[in-house]
Amino acid sequence: MGVRDWIGSWPVYRQATGDDPLGRGAAAKSAGTARLTARVSTADQVVKSVCPYCAVGCGQDVYVQDGRVTQIEGDPDSPVSRGRLCPKGSASLQLTTGSAREYGVLYRRPHGTDWERLDLDTAMRMIADRVIAARRHGWQWEHDGKRVRRTLGIASLGGATLDNEENYLIKKLFTALGAVQIENQARV
Template sequence: MGVRTWIEGWPVYRQLTGTDPLGRGAAAKSARSETLTARTETADSVARSVCPYCAVGCGQRVYVKNGRVTQIEGDPDSPISRGRLCPKGAASKSLVTGDLRQQKVRYRRTYATEWEDLNLDTAMDMIADRVLAARDETWEDVDDAGRPLHRTMGIASLGGATLDNEENYLIKKLFTAMGALQIENQARI
């Protein structure tokens, strides 16, 4: 490869001597980049979604190929974000496909040093039993003056911003129905 061939292949040379002085078109393309295709072009389907991280509600396009998420990008049709995502939203593919994501229920017993796998039904029953026990032990029917309270101070909820509005709404309804007063959300704090 001669010096002239190397210089002519250099993008800055093409930018300064060609028809693309800003380097946004042909000057920026290499032989390799000409053969590349976007991950979004080969997707089987595109689903519209909302970013799960905060209460802003930025629109996302989720690209799926062979039943697996291949890319998540901002939705340009979203009136909220107009195709833009913050760094967390842009990396939300790892929330779905990350290697470190737990795929099964893990439980560590009191004073144990190792985690064990539980089936989902067992874990849900354990949670329900503990919630009901805490509610029963701390239930306040009336105050000292005899005024009705119908509450428990033994249960609280701190919702996460990775839940959407509908999930947070249902959690709020559930905890209110159980008599809990301390209900808060990360997105509001």
């Protein structure tokens, strides 16, 4: 590489002699950066989502390639966050691809010290049995002489990122079970 080639590859020289006097485009681009491509350029689709961490509800663009999440970025179309994410939201890709992600059900028996793996059907049956038992144990037909038909044995506290439709369905489910303590964290 001669001196002339070396000077021509210098960003300040390209800035002073080229079409980019402010050094915001081609003048600042090196051969190395010209070879780079965006992580999201190979995605098959972009799915709109909401960050799961807090009640703010920042919009996210979830990039999917071959059925796998490859990148999560802030959604610039979101009126809530306008494309910005906090550190937790920026790291939410770990929720789908992180090495600490569990893909099975872990259960620790009462007074136990070790976790055991359960299949999903067994875990769902255990949950259903416990909901039925808590409902049956806490059921009240009457209270202070008034018919109430309710249970105080179960309650629901919805997550901060549930949307209106999910909250509506949860409210319907727990009301049908007879629960009266139904709340959403986003409103608390």
